[in-house]
Amino acid sequence: MGIKPSLVQDRGDGIWLYTPSVHKTEHFDRDKVIVLGPQAQEVLRPWLDRDPESYCFVPAESVLWMRERRRKPGNRKAPKLPTGLNPRYTRHSYRLAVQRACEKAGVPVWSPNQLRHTRATQIRAAFGSIEAARAVLGHTDTRVTEIYAERDLGLAAKIMKEIG
Secondary structure (H helix, E strand, O other): OOOOHHHEEEOOOOOEEEOOOOOOOHHHOOOOOEEEOHHHHHHHHHHOOOOOOOOOOOHHHHHHHHHHHHOOOOOOOOOOOOOOOOOOOOHHHHHHHHHHHHHHHOOOOOOOHHHHHHHHHHHHHHHOOHHHHHHHHOOOOHHHHHHHOOOOHHHHHHHHHHHO
16 A cells, blocks of 8 residues: 555566565565556556555545545635554555445445455466466465465366266
C-alpha cells in the first residue's frame, strides 16, 4: 500500500514496473518487482501526478473525501485535512477499509488477499501452467504458488473421463 510515484517506472513498451522499497521477503536479499499491465496502469495513473516521494494513497485524503461527501448543501465551511493518521495504508488498514465497505454495501465480506488467489488461479488456467502464475506472483518456488493458484478441476475431470 506504500506505493510512491518514484517507485513506478515506465519501461516504454507498455509495461510499468513497481519496485516496493519494503516487502515481506526483503530479509532474503531479494528485490521484489511487480509488473503492471494496461489495466493496472489505468487505475494507478491518476495517483502518480503528485510529489514523487509522497504516497499515492493517503488515509487522510480518504477521510477528507468522505467528510466532503457528507457535507450538507449550503455549508460553506470546508472540512479540514485530518491529522494524526498514518501517512499510508498498511495491509491491516486496507483490509479493514475493504471489510467496512463490504458491510456498508451489504455484500459478503472479502479480504484483499482473495484477489491475489483468484488472479493466480485465472493466470494458471489461462496460460496452462503453474509457472505462469509463479512468474506473475514473483515466487521463487512453485510450491508457494500452489497455495495461491488452485488446480484446474475441470481439466482433471476431462483427463480422467478420457483415460478412465
